[in-house]
Amino acid sequence: DFRARGADAIFFASPSAVQSFFDQAGALKLAPKARRPLAGSIGPSTTAAMQQLGLPVDFEATEASLESLIAGLVQRLSRG
Numbered sequence: 001d002f003r004a005r006g007a008d009a010i011f012f013a014s015p016s017a018v019q020s021f022f023d024q025a026g027a028l029k030l031a032p033k034a035r036r037p038l039a040g041s042i043g044p045s046t047t048a049a050m051q052q053l054g055l056p057v058d059f060e061a062t063e064a065s066l067e068s069l070i071a072g073l074v075q076r077l078s079r080g
Contacts, residue, residue, distance in 0.1 A: 007035065012050060015045055018049040039056050
């Protein structure tokens with residue numbers, strides 16, 4: 001379903017999660033009409049891992065919590 005339709009957002013909560021996603025990128029390739037998800041980071045070290053691997057960082061949590069990740073997504077979506 002992810003490959004066919006995409007997603008609204010993906011949350012990365014650790015550098016190891018970023019690495020795992022990157023390692024599986026070939027198997028997770030989106031179909032041409034699928035929605036590219038916004039990519040959110042839980043904090044600076046995760047953001048650095050995303051940037052190092054060339055993954056987009058659309059928003060970053062202000063503190064390391066699920067609530068802050070969700071708030072970051074809501075704020076990013078409100079900007080359009």
